[in-house]
Amino acid sequence: MPVMASAAVATERWSILSADRVRRGASQGAMLLGVLAGLWALWEGFKWFGEAVDLKIGVFVVDDRTLPHLHSIVARLFEPTAVGDRLLTVLLEAALFTAKEAAVGFAMGAAIGFLIAIVLVHSGLLQRGLLPYIVASQTIPILAVAPMVVVWLGGRGLPGWFSVAVIAAYLTFFPVAINTLRGLQSADPRALELMQSYAASRWAILWKLRVPASLPYLFAAFKISATASIVGAIIGELPAGIQDGLGGAILNFNQYYASSPDDLWATNLIAALLGLSFFLLIVLAERLIVRRAPEHVA
Amino acid sequence: MSRRVSVVSLRGLSKEFSRGGVVALQNIDLEIAPGEFVSLIGPSGCGKSTLLRVIGDLVEPTGGEVVVNGKSARQARLDRDYGIVFQDAVLYDWRTVAKNIALPLEMGGWNRGRRRARVGEMIELVELGGFEGHHPWQLSGGMQQRVSIARALSFDPSLLLMDEPFGALDEMTRERLNMELLRIWERARSTIVFVTHSISEAVFLSTRVVVMSARPGQITGVVEVDLPQPRNAETRGEPRFFELVTEVRERLRAGGLDTAGEGGEEELIAAEEGL
Ligand SMILES: Nc1ncnc2c1ncn2[C@@H]1O[C@H](COP(=O)(O)OP(=O)(O)OP(=O)(O)O)[C@@H](O)[C@H]1O
Ligand SMILES: [Mg+2]
Numbered sequence: 381m382p383v384m385a386s387a388a389v390a391t392e393r394w395s396i397l398s399a400d401r402v403r404r405g406a407s408q409g410a411m412l413l414g415v416l417a418g419l420w421a422l423w424e425g426f427k428w429f430g431e432a433v434d435l436k437i438g439v440f441v442v443d444d445r446t447l448p449h450l451h452s453i454v455a456r457l458f459e460p461t462a463v464g465d466r467l468l469t470v471l472l473e474a475a476l477f478t479a480k481e482a483a484v485g486f487a488m489g490a491a492i493g494f495l496i497a498i499v500l501v502h503s504g505l506l507q508r509g510l511l512p513y514i515v516a517s518q519t520i521p522i523l524a525v526a527p528m529v530v531v532w533l534g535g536r537g538l539p540g541w542f543s544v545a546v547i548a549a550y551l552t553f554f555p556v557a558i559n560t561l562r563g564l565q566s567a568d569p570r571a572l573e574l575m576q577s578y579a580a581s582r583w584a585i586l587w588k589l590r591v592p593a594s595l596p597y598l599f600a601a602f603k604i605s606a607t608a609s610i611v612g613a614i615i616g617e618l619p620a621g622i623q624d625g626l627g628g629a630i631l632n633f634n635q636y637y638a639s640s641p642d643d644l645w646a647t648n649l650i651a652a653l654l655g656l657s658f659f660l661l662i663v664l665a666e667r668l669i670v671r672r673a674p675e676h677v678a
Numbered sequence: 679m680s681r682r683v684s685v686v687s688l689r690g691l692s693k694e695f696s697r698g699g700v701v702a703l704q705n706i707d708l709e710i711a712p713g714e715f716v717s718l719i720g721p722s723g724c725g726k727s728t729l730l731r732v733i734g735d736l737v738e739p740t741g742g743e744v745v746v747n748g749k750s751a752r753q754a755r756l757d758r759d760y761g762i763v764f765q766d767a768v769l770y771d772w773r774t775v776a777k778n779i780a781l782p783l784e785m786g787g788w789n790r791g792r793r794r795a796r797v798g799e800m801i802e803l804v805e806l807g808g809f810e811g812h813h814p815w816q817l818s819g820g821m822q823q824r825v826s827i828a829r830a831l832s833f834d835p836s837l838l839l840m841d842e843p844f845g846a847l848d849e850m851t852r853e854r855l856n857m858e859l860l861r862i863w864e865r866a867r868s869t870i871v872f873v874t875h876s877i878s879e880a881v882f883l884s885t886r887v888v889v890m891s892a893r894p895g896q897i898t899g900v901v902e903v904d905l906p907q908p909r910n911a912e913t914r915g916e917p918r919f920f921e922l923v924t925e926v927r928e929r930l931r932a933g934g935l936d937t938a939g940e941g942g943e944e945e946l947i948a949a950e951e952g953l
Binding site: 575 | 756758781782
């Protein structure tokens with residue numbers, strides 16, 4: 381039976397593919413280790429070189445204060461702070477706080493961006509009329525917007541962390557709106573004709589065709605926005621005067637940089653790891669949700 | 679032969695695209711009776727796809743009248759009277775084979791149980807058992823096209839519009855799918871309007887071949903195909919088959935643009951301009 385034969389071939393191809401996947405996972409892991417080792421070598425190599433030749437770039441000199449050893453930064457994480465807890469514990473608590481602000485901001489921004497895209501895809505007039513202002517909104521620097529948001533929302537009795545979330549949302553909604561709009565418009569014109577031939581309503585076309593077709597674009601935007609929301613939250617904490625997050629920690633350790641530079645570097649490290657974990661969460665969600673030909677994955 | 683109401687009735691139909699001022703169709707008159715298998719053949723750009731789209735109310739004609747199943751083309755579309763198959767399958771990547779076939783059923787408000795049963799029948803009809811859970815990119819081109827045919831047939835439309843459905847397939851797959859299509863057509867007693875570039879395919883499948891010419895797109899001849907039903911592998915060897923192939927080719931030549939291949943190759947190598 382030809383049909384059975386081709387089914388067998390197909391399953392075989394699948395098992396080969398999943399063996400491939402294991403191999404690819406292994407090589408990705410090796411790649412990650414390689415990159416980390418490379419970064420370490422670059423850092424320590426530059427430090428060694430700078431100290432050896434007494435490198436001066438303007439007022440910048442290379443020494444243990446400007447560029448501490450990576451191992452001393454990591455070691456610092458496990459030493460106690462003035463309060464008593466280990467620095468790692470303190471920073472993880474701060475990261476958790478910032479993560480909450482960023483996550484709420486991301487959710488709000490993504491929802492708003494998605495809604496804007498859905499409205500714009502259905503009206504060429506609105507698209508031409510509103511898009512320039514949406515773009516213009518992003519040319520206002522976040523540092524100029526943040527204090528206003530804190531004052532406005534604080535005056536309405538909302539907690540400080542919520543103002544920070546709103547600031548994170550401000551950075552999040554834009555890439556989501558723009559990319560989702562492109563994604564919603566990316567549906568194959570014949571697929572649209574097909575839906576028309578079924579007398580599909582706009583609503584059905586949106587949910588059964590446009591939105592699924594936009595998912596790869598949506599996730600590309602989420603990847604940008606996930607990290608942007610962390611940056612937004614950290615920056616937002618400064619004018620909001622919030623002490624509990626990573627932004628507060630950075631501000632604090634900045635003041636003591638001369639005596640203990642490792643504290644600030646360790647905080648940066650945790651902030652980077654937080655951004656990375658947000659990013660990986662999006663990648664994981666994409667793997668689970670987006671079902672597409674491998675070569676189509678953005 | 680009882681003269682029932684036409685499934686498709688085109689009177690003085692024309693279509694001019696405002697962009698570029700192309701007259702894609704001019705003064706088309708065509709009546710298609712229930713149960714007919716009508717092929718449209720003609721050089722590239724003569725308006726075959728446009729004609730199909732006009733029948734399906736996916737494009738507005740600029741003149742003339744289109745009646746489908748005794749109502750306006752729009753009403754027929756809203757009543758989901760026809761199924762359409764494009765040159766490439768146009769499957770949704772994010773849906774499995776079964777879910778792709780179920781799409782029109784979902785749109786038609788079928789409940790889950792009925793959908794499942796019908797999808798099962800369709801899978802069997804196009805011989806895709808075992809592939810229900812596969813995604814389109816895991817299928818060969820011929821299998822994808824079979825899914826797209828199953829999708830078009832799933833809700834039992836009385837009219838099937840097919841735009842070069844087998845154009846991208848190899849000769850062997852194509853002949854096999856030709857047989858499958860005829861089998862489906864005989865069983866479902868539906869009406870088919872079929873666009874093709876292949877003269878032999880048109881003659882083999884159809885009860886009538888409509889020959890068109892380009893610029894402006896017009897009907898230049900109609901060839902009644904009086905080969906016995908049901909058609910089978912032997913049909914292609916019959917003398918009458920070759921006579922009809924020759925007749926269609928002459929008509930195409932008379933239409934002005936024809937470059938049929940040599941040595942039994944029936945492919946109409948379409949004039950390439952504009953594409
Ligand atoms: N949306 C459109 N806008 C402007 N012109 C169009 C449009 N669609 C088709 N045309 C023009 O109408 C003419 C007929 O096109 P159509 O696609 O119907 O030809 P066809 O017979 O299907 O050709 P082929 O065999 O190559 O598929 C062509 O000259 C084409 O350029
Ligand atoms: Mg065409």
